[in-house]
Amino acid sequence: MTLDQALREAVAEAVAPLEREVRALRERMDATVAPQWVTIEEARQTLGCCRSTINEMIKRGDVVSKKIGRSVRIDRASLRATSQVDVDAEIWRRQAVGRGG
Numbered sequence: 001m002t003l004d005q006a007l008r009e010a011v012a013e014a015v016a017p018l019e020r021e022v023r024a025l026r027e028r029m030d031a032t033v034a035p036q037w038v039t040i041e042e043a044r045q046t047l048g049c050c051r052s053t054i055n056e057m058i059k060r061g062d063v064v065s066k067k068i069g070r071s072v073r074i075d076r077a078s079l080r081a082t083s084q085v086d087v088d089a090e091i092w093r094r095q096a097v098g099r100g101g
Contacts, residue, residue, distance in 0.1 A: 037073035
């Protein structure tokens with residue numbers, strides 16, 4: 001084994017517990033704090049509708065939205081108010097699936 005390989009293995013062993021701890025903390029944080037603003041794609045997937053439907057909801061003022069740079073975000077609370085879907089649970093589920101959880 002070369003010195004380089006030995007150093008890589010030693011660093012990987014030292015870092016592994018920290019990576020697990022960070023992952024666990026992130027999961028706990030995500031479970032307790034849902035994002036206030038969601039993307040159009042997250043809203044679309046959550047409600048099970050097409051992008052144009054979400055855009056129409058924004059135009060009609062059915063949901064509160066804001067522009068951040070070139071992207072649009074939708075207020076989760078207003079999305080929840082217009083939907084029969086459990087928006088919070090669906091967003092958390094989709095985020096967990098996206099992280100491989």
